[in-house]
Amino acid sequence: MNKRIIFHIDVNSAYLSWEAVYRLQHGESLDLRDVPSVIGGDEASRHGIVLAKSIPAKAYKIQTGESLFAVRQRCPNLIVVPPRYDLYMQCHKAMLRILEEYSPTIQVFSIDECFIDYTHMDTVWGPPLKAAHNIKERIHKELGFTVNIGISSNKLLAKIGGDLKKPDMVHTLFPEEISKKMWPLPVEDLFGVGRATAPKLHQMGIYTIGQLANTDPEFLKYKLKSFGLLIWNYANGIEESNVVHGGRPPIKGIGNSTTINFDVDNKHDAHKILLSLTEMVCMRLRQAGFCARLAAVSIKTNEFLKYSHQKKFCTPTDSTMAIYETTCKLFDECWKGQPIRHLGVRVSELCGNDFVQLSLLETHNEKKKRLDETIDSLRMKFGSKAVFRSVFLHSGMRPVTGGVMEEEYQMMSSLL
DNA sequence: TCTGGGGTCCTAGGACCC
């Protein structure tokens, strides 16, 4: 079997770097990357968490996901900048255009991470290390931000290798380097070992990736089921998946959720939020050309208690009103009356929507479908506020709610 | 903890059927 050469490219402090570059290009003299700074949500509407941090901010032990309130206690001079997802998408695309020159096989892993399959590409761009440095320098020079690149024979090792030391570095982590470079790392640095698994491993006396790698896999299987075997394989650098060009595996579900800027304490308001979320979910569903067989509603209370409820449709649908009726029913069935902080709507078990169209000879449904289509196209062209349901008039609520996109509907198809 | 939003995958338990 041929040895593969895989690169993992990861933008350093992506959101923050991109914002910093944008500001420098627009005449600002301060580089956000040189001072304690973060990209953070809006605290007034209860979205106040850290989304990205500068390296100087890391000195204050600022963690992604932490509340802005908490980090300001430790770092009063912290600069907090709101997120701008349209800018991030532009930077992402600009980086992709450079990467495309180096390999035909690029897997987009997230907005700031890609894998590329460099196997056999050395005939064009030279040895892997040279090519990686070349890519890194070109991105820096042409786009203004830095990346880390990890090189190995599979995706897992390339990714862990790329994280070894940041920023602006190229690392290799080939199988023969595992014991020296990867095994000394804390076990929580392993892909797949998160907040819940790390303490469990610690309890078994496992603190490093090397200790995990040298634990009896049968013991791990007994303790952690199939997941135990998975992370044992990872700790030994065993991972075989291919770099899939274009990135994403087929989409499994579509959902939107929101933290509401006040605690909802009545069904009426809750239904309105659900409608606004359902509008976004269904629009995305239709854009993607799917119908859904399953809908789910999730609730987070003001005490951070979470629960959810789901139900199947008799026939798959992409109709906003049909799905909205179901989400209301789901909500009514499961809400226990506590004040609500966060609501979510999600559809899954997707199937193509073309055969459903044929079966919809009923004029009532045909009309609903036309209405959905018309509203979609108006909103795509003129933004979410072009058409909205009258219940939202003077309600203080957004008629369409979907995480990061807000007005940027044009962006949506490019994200999918 | 003054704690976001978008996803995927896995597991456990109950219902139901043979």
Add this chain to the structure above:
DNA sequence: TCTGGGGTCCTAGGACCC
């Protein structure tokens, strides 16, 4: 019925990732 075993489907919840 003081009742077996196995398969499948469904639901809820938890864990992980960025």
